[in-house]
Amino acid sequence: MEHHQLGAQASARSRPRRTVLLCCALALAFFLLAARLDLTERLTQALWRQEHWQLDELILSLLLLVLALAGFAVRRGRQVALLLAQNRALTQRLLRAQEEERCALARELHDEVGQDCTAIRAAASYILRAREGDQANVQACAASIARSSEALHAMVRTMLRRLRPPVLDSLGLAPALQALCDSWAQQHGIACHFAPHAIPDDLDDSTATAIYRLVQEGLTNVARHAGADQATVELRADAHGLLHLAIEDNGRGLRPDKTPADGFGMLGMRERVAGLRGHIRWISALGNGLRIEVALAARCAA
Numbered sequence: 001m002e003h004h005q006l007g008a009q010a011s012a013r014s015r016p017r018r019t020v021l022l023c024c025a026l027a028l029a030f031f032l033l034a035a036r037l038d039l040t041e042r043l044t045q046a047l048w049r050q051e052h053w054q055l056d057e058l059i060l061s062l063l064l065l066v067l068a069l070a071g072f073a074v075r076r077g078r079q080v081a082l083l084l085a086q087n088r089a090l091t092q093r094l095l096r097a098q099e100e101e102r103c104a105l106a107r108e109l110h111d112e113v114g115q116d117c118t119a120i121r122a123a124a125s126y127i128l129r130a131r132e133g134d135q136a137n138v139q140a141c142a143a144s145i146a147r148s149s150e151a152l153h154a155m156v157r158t159m160l161r162r163l164r165p166p167v168l169d170s171l172g173l174a175p176a177l178q179a180l181c182d183s184w185a186q187q188h189g190i191a192c193h194f195a196p197h198a199i200p201d202d203l204d205d206s207t208a209t210a211i212y213r214l215v216q217e218g219l220t221n222v223a224r225h226a227g228a229d230q231a232t233v234e235l236r237a238d239a240h241g242l243l244h245l246a247i248e249d250n251g252r253g254l255r256p257d258k259t260p261a262d263g264f265g266m267l268g269m270r271e272r273v274a275g276l277r278g279h280i281r282w283i284s285a286l287g288n289g290l291r292i293e294v295a296l297a298a299r300c301a302a
Helices: 002-037 039-048 055-129 135-163 166-170 173-188 205-226 264-275
Strands: 191-197 230-237 242-249 279-284 290-297
Touching: 002 039, 055 135, 055 264, 166 173, 166 205, 173 191, 173 205, 173 230, 205 230, 205 242, 205 264, 205 290, 264 279, 264 290
Parallel strands: 191 230
Antiparallel strands: 230 242, 242 290, 279 290
16 A cells, blocks of 8 residues: 555656656657748748738737746646645644544543443442442432433533534524624633524525534634634625625734735635635734625525
8 A cells, every 4th residue: 555655646746747748749849840841931921911910910929828828827836736735734734633632532531431430330339239228328329320420411411512512403503603602702701792684594504514613713713813802793694695704803913924824723714615615705904803704605404
């Protein structure tokens, strides 16, 4: 497998060189053919006979067009290379975050759930071996089982909230976002106002989850980087079937030397919106906060 991957990488690196060599070979072959047929002279004579149409100026115009297209191709190639590098970095970041979350869940399962399961097993074993007249110890073991079961239930609920907010399934997107804004404001001590307007009740799961995660990531960035004391989340649907999400704060805004592509959180938001064929933009006023605007289609459940 490793030799196969190395061979594939070497083939990918040599492919551009083969393309360049092929282009050079084609250019040389065309030059030899043109020299053999005196192609330029014949073309010049043919165009000179059409001087009243100014066709003799066509060659330089086409040359300029080719140079402009070549420059455009080079610029687009650099943009594609940058996007590919950003996507690779985002993929690695997501894989690391996924592995870190798995490790955290594994530690909690081992430390908390394992401890409670051991306590339940020990108490149950004592109850099974208890003799008649040992009612007090049996009741104490039963109470211990009840406490451990309650702790296990709380732990499971916490893990489920981390994996997926249950209110998103039970109550819908608007109440889930309201609960998210309230808990975030209480946790970070930053005022957060949520303003929903005409949100469809039958949004499909992927759209609702994407909007929830966008708001979650946007508020996380506000708490980490904005230095704000107030944030606003607005979600509305227009008459054309589009959802408009805006996350705004009154913090320090983006620095002039920083772009939205510099942060993994912003890059993840952009990729999530692009996956739903939407648009996202950052409007920053240095010292006057940052506004994130998202527009995407309001897809409804079948």
